[in-house]
Amino acid sequence: MGGGATNLPPGFHFFPSDEELVVHFLRRKVSLLPCHPDIIPTLLPHRYNPWELNGKALQAGNQWYFFCHLTQSRASSSGHWNPIGADETVRSGGRSVGLKKTLLFSIGEPSEGVRTNWIMHEYHLLDGDCINGGSSNSTGSSSNRKSHRKRGHSSMESNSWVLCRVFESSCGSQVSFHGEGTELSCLDEVFLSLDDYDEVSLPNK
Numbered sequence: 020m021g022g023g024a025t026n027l028p029p030g031f032h033f034f035p036s037d038e039e040l041v042v043h044f045l046r047r048k049v050s051l052l053p054c055h056p057d058i059i060p061t062l063l064p065h066r067y068n069p070w071e072l073n074g075k076a077l078q079a080g081n082q083w084y085f086f087c088h089l090t091q092s093r094a095s096s097s098g099h100w101n102p103i104g105a106d107e108t109v110r111s112g113g114r115s116v117g118l119k120k121t122l123l124f125s126i127g128e129p130s131e132g133v134r135t136n137w138i139m140h141e142y143h144l145l146d147g148d149c150i151n152g153g154s155s156n157s158t159g160s161s162s163n164r165k166s167h168r169k170r171g172h173s174s175m176e177s178n179s180w181v182l183c184r185v186f187e188s189s190c191g192s193q194v195s196f197h198g199e200g201t202e203l204s205c206l207d208e209v210f211l212s213l214d215d216y217d218e219v220s221l222p223n224k
Contacts, residue, residue, distance in 0.1 A: 033058075033079035037109045040142050041117035045182040048086055049144055059084050059182070065092040069124050069137040069185050082186040089143070089181050098126040100139055109142065118143040136188040141181050 035044070047054045059077050062085040067075060069083075076083035093100040100122040109117035122139040125132030 033077070033084075037107075037119055037142070038111045038116070040182055040184070041109045041144060042111050045086075045117065045142055045144050045180065048182070049180050059086055061086045063087065063091060064183065065095055068095045068097045069135075069139070069187070072185060076185070082184055084182070084184050086180060086182055088179050090179060093122070094129075098124055098132055098135070099129055100124055101129075101132075115145060117145055138186055138188050140184040142183070143181055 044054055044059055060075070062072075062075060064085070064087050072078075072083040072085075076085040101124075102120055103123045104121050107119040107121075108115050109119055120141040120143065122141060124135045124137035124139070126135060127133055
């Protein structure tokens, strides 16, 4: 994929909900199923600081999207991502399908880092919530074996793939807290008021 705008109709905005990110993108990625449009790349996040994602991750307005393996480091050349607040449950069709974790980027060493305004939402698929292609086909041992292999692969992969959304908060020079692990309401406002989705650009390879 090259840089620039996606080949989509005028007026298109990449503005997915939490449910859509988990069900349409992350779950299909884990299950090795095609996703249309296939526009979210896979990155090694420890190679990039959040302000270096332009041209690498999928950009949609002031947000950047990418897949990565959970086992990869949450540190970069300049700092590290720290979890903040409580995990949120992502629901679809009345059931829980994933988790959304919120992380804050700090510059420097973990023990003495300086907090920034960079926020990451990290989406996780719940164990076993994968699409098992061909699982309803009971004819033929070959099809059944393929189905079992796919289920086994999905079960292992569901714990390693995550989908990340990164953006820079605009509520002051640093994110503050009411105490350990609790965000100020201004940060919550940022999560609910993001409406700058004027551009959707593809990452450079």
